[in-house]
Amino acid sequence: MQLYPLKLVTVVGESVIMEDIAEEGMKLGATGFTMSEVSGHGSRSARNVASTTGAQTMKVEFVVPADIATSILTHVSHQYFEDYAVIAWLGDVQVVRGQQYVK
Amino acid sequence: MMVFAMAMLPVWAVITGEQASRILESLERNLLTPIPLCFVLGIICTRIHGGIKIPKELYYSIAIFLLMSIGFMGGHELAHEYEAHGVSTIWKPALATLFLGCLTPITSYLVLHYVGRLSIADSAGIAAHYGSTSAVTYAVANSFVEQTQHPANSFLPTLVTILECPGIAIALIVGATLSARERAAKAAASGRPAKESKLGEALYEVITGQSIMLMAGLLLIGFISTMFMDSKSFQPFYDFFQSKGMLFRGVLCIFLLEMGLVAGEKLGDLLKVGPFLIAFGILMPLAHGFVAAYLGHAAGLNLGGCTVFAAIVSSASYIAAPPAVRLTLPEANPTLSITAALAITFPFNIAFGIPIYYEMAKWVGAQ
Numbered sequence: 227m228q229l230y231p232l233k234l235v236t237v238v239g240e241s242v243i244m245e246d247i248a249e250e251g252m253k254l255g256a257t258g259f260t261m262s263e264v265s266g267h268g269s270r271s272a273r274n275v276a277s278t279t280g281a282q283t284m285k286v287e288f289v290v291p292a293d294i295a296t297s298i299l300t301h302v303s304h305q306y307f308e309d310y311a312v313i314a315w316l317g318d319v320q321v322v323r324g325q326q327y328v329k
Numbered sequence: 330m331m332v333f334a335m336a337m338l339p340v341w342a343v344i345t346g347e348q349a350s351r352i353l354e355s356l357e358r359n360l361l362t363p364i365p366l367c368f369v370l371g372i373i374c375t376r377i378h379g380g381i382k383i384p385k386e387l388y389y390s391i392a393i394f395l396l397m398s399i400g401f402m403g404g405h406e407l408a409h410e411y412e413a414h415g416v417s418t419i420w421k422p423a424l425a426t427l428f429l430g431c432l433t434p435i436t437s438y439l440v441l442h443y444v445g446r447l448s449i450a451d452s453a454g455i456a457a458h459y460g461s462t463s464a465v466t467y468a469v470a471n472s473f474v475e476q477t478q479h480p481a482n483s484f485l486p487t488l489v490t491i492l493e494c495p496g497i498a499i500a501l502i503v504g505a506t507l508s509a510r511e512r513a514a515k516a517a518a519s520g521r522p523a524k525e526s527k528l529g530e531a532l533y534e535v536i537t538g539q540s541i542m543l544m545a546g547l548l549l550i551g552f553i554s555t556m557f558m559d560s561k562s563f564q565p566f567y568d569f570f571q572s573k574g575m576l577f578r579g580v581l582c583i584f585l586l587e588m589g590l591v592a593g594e595k596l597g598d599l600l601k602v603g604p605f606l607i608a609f610g611i612l613m614p615l616a617h618g619f620v621a622a623y624l625g626h627a628a629g630l631n632l633g634g635c636t637v638f639a640a641i642v643s644s645a646s647y648i649a650a651p652p653a654v655r656l657t658l659p660e661a662n663p664t665l666s667i668t669a670a671l672a673i674t675f676p677f678n679i680a681f682g683i684p685i686y687y688e689m690a691k692w693v694g695a696q
Binding site for chain 1: 527530655656660
């Protein structure tokens with residue numbers, strides 16, 4: 227079985243902006259994303275307000291090549307870090323059927 | 330309680346002893362009923378770390394039922410009103426609603442920014458909450474006037490739907506326009522391109538949001554089905570949705586219990602928001618409520634109608650407005666607006682506001 231080395235970009239933040247982040251990640255070259263409702267506490271999480279579905283904090287994950295991972299992180303940090311409760315990180319992953327994640 | 334009594338001082342100063350005793354009587358009649366008592370139970374439970382927990386899915390299911398019911402019954406009654414009088418009785422209250430929907434965010438903004446010295450974003454964010462309305466406050470006010478044997482005019486749910494959008498839109502447009510200058514200056518100073526505004530997206534989400542889609546959609550469905558169905562086949566739908574029915578009143582108790590649990594959590598934030606916002610959360614609704622009772626009476630609403638109209642105009646949105654404000658005015662502090670709407674104005678209206686609006690409506694001559 228062949229494994230492909232790719233990057234996992236994880237963004238956790240206020241539910242009101244997460245759908246936008248997923249959409250913008252796709253525009254920047256991701257081929258898909260996973261979104262889930264999560265709970266937790268952080269230094270700015272008091273700022274969270276519930277979205278219409280009631281979720282307060284959400285997580286969106288992208289499996290992408292390194293260059294796209296960098297552009298997603300740059301975009302998220304520029305557009306959202308100053309005003310919203312949001313955190314993003316990058317990890318190395320070994321992916322089965324990894325060729326699907328490269329456009 | 331002390332803050333409330335102090336904030337009410339100007340109101341107590343202009344009413345006579347007889348009026349005061351009538352208000353107290355109305356308060357008693359309102360407070361000692363299951364709906365506000367369930368709200369109080371929720372607050373007490375949170376404060377003593379009690380074990381009541383309403384599943385989130387149930388809360389959202391009830392919200393859907395309440396919105397559908399308000400819309401459907403509104404459409405049903407609107408059809409009867411239309412058959413009896415055409416649009417002659419409806420257009421004036423509808424116009425008054427639109428006017429107040431545009432006025433309340435502006436008065437709120439001016440008071441918050443110039444009297445309270447809050448920032449542009451915070452003032453506009455809070456004004457968006459107070460410009461819109463709370464459907465649950467409508468439901469509780471409607472139950473109150475039905476208990477007093479003065480049911481409101483049948484088309485009040487139509488007015489709730491009209492009131493939902495313009496207030497949020499105006500406050501957001503004012504806030505976004507004024508704070509865009511600050512943001513552009515900041516971006517120029519830091520040498521980075523300005524961030525894109527999400528005003529259009531937020532306004533679209535308000536207009537196509539759950540509250541409007543369910544209320545306006547069911548209003549249309551109720552109207553059409555009343556016009557075209559025979560009354561026997563219509564009866565089961567009427568029994569399910571009717572606001573005097575046991576289902577509506579019962580689930581409203583569960584909803585208010587959950588609201589009490591949430592408001593109880595927010596009570597701790599009262600210390601953070603300060604005395605100005607506490608006074609604002611009580612006095613602004615009273616001022617808006619009085620203007621609404623007066624205009625409602627001038628537009629031809631009955632006593633129950635004026636009371637409910639005052640309650641919806643004075644109430645603050647806490648479902649549709651918060652995400653829209655968060656998207657458009659991210660620099661506004663949501664603790665201020667949500668605490669004011671949910672922990673000050675909502676409990677005030679449920680417990681004291683509605684009976685006071687009832688007396689105001691009587692005072693302006695509504696019958």
